[in-house]
Structures are given as C-alpha cells and as structure tokens.
Amino acid sequence: MLLYTMPSGTERTKKVLTKACELLRAGEVIYFPTDTLPGLLAWVSIEDAVGRVFRAKRRPRGVPLPIGVSGTGQLLEVLDIPGGVISALKDFIPGPLTIVGPARDDADLPEEVLKDGEVAVRVPGYPPLML
Template structure:
C-alpha cells in the first residue's frame, strides 16, 4: 500500500519512545508478547521507594541506568559475571574494554584494589566527585587493574550504600555514541537493552570524569574530563 500523500514516514529502525516517569518505554512497531518483553524498559522516578526497588533489581542481576554527577550511567553488580555480561551487551562494547567500578567510598575499593598513598590522597581531595582512579587489582597479582570512582550524586550514592558493593558501570549509551545527560536520552539510546531507568533529572556536570592511572610507577592522565589535570598535582 502506498503511503498517503503528505503523511510523515516513520524511519526504519526508529528508536525507543520517551515516556513519563513510572511508565514503560517500548520500541515501536513490535507486538508485545505474553511473557517478559526484553524491549520494554521500566522508567521510575528516582525517589526513595524506587531507588530501594532498583537496589533489589540489581541484586537479582538486572541492568539499570541512573543519574550521576557527570552523566547517566548504566550498571550492574560488579561481582555478578552474568549481569556484567548483560551490561556489555547493553553497551555494545567489546569485553576487553573494562568498565568503571562506581563505589560509595574507599571502603568499597580496598577489598578489590591496592589503595596507595597517592590514591588515598586523591580520594580525600576529590571524592565524591568526577575523578576516576585506576588501581592495581588485588585478586590476580598479574598487573590487572580496576578503575574506581565515587560519584557526587545522592541517587548514585544511595544505590551504592544500600547495595553494599561496587557497581560496574559506563555511560548509558552505545559505545562510540554521545553520552546521555537525561533519562529521555538514555531510553532513546539503549532503552531496549536494559531493565530500569531511574529518572533523576538532568546531570549537573554533563561531561565525563577525569581518569588518572596510578597503577604504574608514575601517574598518567588517561582522560581529561571534568577535573583539570593541573588540579590533581599538589604545587
């Protein structure tokens, strides 16, 4: 059937619809099956009730998106390999590219990574905040590293403190695409591959964290982000 003259045409592969808080986002043009629908994402307001529900979903292996001080993150329990595999799928990211571990503070870092004096100093000065620190992992002793950050955002910190363990995370967008600063952008980008979006409004920094590598003999800036590299060095 030919389209009616003047009628707008829906692009092939149109993305997920943006919907209001407490509703579901579903990709258009697909019938909803009777069982669980992998293309439906629950969108919740980031209030105390729904943050507590999100913690329970994380414990069950869900992949969720939530606001941080910098950008919206997508994450899963860092010590749940099945959930982390789903996280890589949501990001469409090669498994050889490690995720950042979000933590509530130094106490969630020390079981898994060696916190040097230099790292402890940066944590005191810049955490919670937009600084990611790469440290040597404890478990293997073969030079593996873990990148850790404590976000300066109440929703993210409440998730981490209530969960009681790190969340493996990345910005809530497909690899190579612009990172999202609000829930609508998250749903449009990866809403068909995650379980829940916590809508906490726009992120107030709106740019990635700075990444400093302290796993080697000398500090290295791996990414210039929200904190200028010069501020990391004591004069």
C-alpha cells in the same frame, strides 16, 4: 533493562532506591543517574548482568567497565593502593574522577572489569549512589 526516574520527596526517593537495589541484586541492568551522566548499572559480581551491559553498550570485551563504589572504604576493598594516595584523593572523591590502579587479590572481581590486573573505580558524587 528497566528505567526509573528519581522522584522528588524523601520517601518516594527511598522507595525508588530500594527497588533499584533489589533489581540490581536480582541480576537486572538499570539505567540510573550519576554525578556526570546517566549510566547502565549492574551488580559487578553477577556475570550475566555485566555481560548484558557490555552487549547494550556494544562495548568490546577487551575494554573493561569501570566499577562504582560508595566511598573510600569500598575503594580500599577493591584497589591495592597506599593510604597516602587515598589522602591525596580526598579532595577529588566523591566526584567525577575515575581512579585506575592495581586490583586487590582478594577483591573477587570479574575479568570484565580487569585489564592487566588493574581496575577502574569511581566514587560518584551523587548522593543516592553513596549509600
């Protein structure tokens, strides 16, 4: 697990975010700020990395992890919900709201983030995570 602090200044911030993305895509787990509390982040499609988050948090495998997405577009890629629901949520996302709903069949999500076919999704209101 790696720890990075967010530097001030646009160029330095971009460098840290680029490095964080590289690490996540390489299967690393990182500790990173969000709009509420810092969290452990892993690339959702890398099973070993997701497993390391469970172990680090001492979280039972039967308690799924929520996933974070960058916006409404990605939200609709993983949740099978009507557009009217998204319209109703626009006042709350991005922000500190976890939306639980049926996962799309074509979302290709690991079992660790699913429970009874549902997934918990956040759209953090923290600008670096909204890329």
